[in-house]
Amino acid sequence: MPVILGIESSCDETSAAICADGIMLSNIIANQTIHEKYGGVVPELASRVHQQNIIPAVQQAIFNAKINKNDIDAVAFTRGPGLLGSLLVGVSFAKAFALAQNIPLIDINHMQAHVLAHFIGDHKPEFPFLCLTVSGGHTQIVLVKDYFDMEIIGQTQDDAAGEALDKTSKVLGLPYPGGPLIDKYARLGNPNAYHFPEPQIPGYDFSFSGLKTAILYFIRDNEKLNPDFKEEHMADICASVEKRITTILLNKLKKAAKDYGVNAIALAGGVSANTGLRQGIQQLADEQGWKSFIPAFQYCTDNAGMIAIAGYHKYLKGEFVSQEVAPLARMPF
Structure with missing residues (x-):
């Protein structure tokens, strides 16, 4: 032992x-x-x-x-x-x-x-499975064939998803760390209040730099019309940003799972603690008939x-x- x-x-x-x-x-x-x-x-x-x-x-x-x-x-x-x-x-x-x-x-x-981390506890995935790993510094889709036989099939070409959340929190004037606060506000807002663009990146790769810029300009332009725009619409902004980041991630994961014929998916990394992303991947798994795996928050x-x-x-x-x-x-x- x-x-x-x-x-x-x-x-x-x-x-x-x-x-x-x-x-x-x-x-x-x-x-x-x-x-x-x-x-x-x-x-x-x-x-x-x-x-x-x-x-x-x-x-x-x-x-x-x-x-x-x-x-x-x-x-x-x-x-x-x-x-x-x-x-x-x-x-x-x-x-x-x-x-x-x-x-x-x-x-x-x-x-x-x-x-x-998915092999801590009783609910463990079987090989092969796809793991969406999302953090402040990395965004990857990993094909996991064995414990140490892993292949990155998709990753960000510039900024990570967690970085987009962090930058949004700074633009909104939220204290560090801002990710959990965006999550908190998003639970109170309308995710369909505002529409942000989805980058058109081929394959399974990601890009979040353009989205960061779009969010920055959106808030700047609305503040010109209403200086209190951020404070008055904080929950809706957070919910809409969170929804767009989640859909970007899940659309790529859905494509990869279909192309690779894998029906077991996992979520990992610091951003996997985000409530919207956890709910989104569970909902997608239910729709697609996948087995889903998400670690406990502490992992x-x-x-x-x-x-x-x-x-x-x-x-x-x-x-x-x-x-x-x-x-x-x-x-x-």
Whole structure:
């Protein structure tokens, strides 16, 4: 029964988790509020706060799992992609812990781990399946043939869907992080109040830069006529933006599922916590007769649980790395 310590530090969440024989025993996430006043993640500050948080997070994960450090058989850590300074903290800690305990190291691709979060718990997909992975930095459709046999068949050509939500929140004057606030306002608004364009990108790829510009001009032009336009129509704007981003994502996913003959679909990444997207993919699955899979909320955003479960499956294959391993800001999929 291998016990895996997972470490995640790719951006601004410091997270540690314990997985025993594929069962998650704990998943601790320490968020960083220091970035709120800057309206986004400041890389240098993020790495400093990781240094403060990582030992308490690991200690709490071990305590919650009701084990001690000598029970741990391997350390799995996010090697990339991510912010280099943030990654360096997690990688350095993982290497030091593994060296002190004389246990192996397992490097994990952050984006693959988002996909493998679906193997936490009882409701697991069977291979092959399609995974729509949506975050602030990535938007991908992944054909998952096995635990580590994955093929990106579609991805954004410019901005990610999460970035479009973040930019919209800034234009609307919402505090950081704005994604959850857009979700909250959207629940109160009319998604058909305003129409935003859908980019015509061939194949399964995405583009959100044009949509970001369209939203910016829409709000600017309406504010010329009514300076209070944003405040008076906040819920309808958020609902309409959320609907357009959701339809862009689901239309591509529907096309990919049809072309590849896959009837099992999954949703992953930080934006998979968005209520509208979760409801939209479930509705589409019901219409198409698909099996759908969406992780619990704690495994949607960046977390060490997904790193630990990915590490568990690599441990079973005996895939370890040496102490010479280094973080990668851009890591091949």
